Amino acid sequence: MTSEVRSPIIGVLSVRDVRAVFGEKLAAMTTFKAMVLAPDGGMPFVGEVDLARKKSGPGEHIALQCPTCERASLTLCVSEAALKCRACARRLTVRQREHALPSWSAQGGEEHDRILRLLAGCGKTTRSARRRAVKLIDELLAADQDRLAAVSELAHAALLASAVFEYELATMPTETDLAFELAVERAEMGPKYWKYWL
């Protein structure tokens, strides 16, 4: 009786994919099981996800509930084996900067902040903002190979948030295909992805 949702997009669970599995039954459901693979071969999310109702004009539609802030969201992304909404994923990148990467922060905190702002700091990520971030990261990599690991972690965290934007924007079938290919490409290429966009 328990169907499990396996997200076709690496790192992202969308309410559209959930609806595709359960159809009209979804209206009467409050929770479901899901498995969402993580980018870069990280820990996947496996577990229960709560459904929420999001107000839309006079009515309401079904959404996913973020386990961290409990807000309704159309998409959730995987981070450290947990699902998070866009806002919570962004907060994670700040926490990672402060707690997980102290040495890099001390050496290159300014660049780090700029990259975060370009990619995930405000509203929707544009292609030109992403290109500027890529250029900045490439300069950092060229200047100091020792920072590679730290920059990769940062890039990964920021892209989790940016991948969700792209998936939400991908309403046309062809764009969905593109978003899917992009997610797979990121997962497979890791840090090399950045160079690819230069």
Ligand SMILES: [Zn+2]
């Ligand atoms: Zn949240």
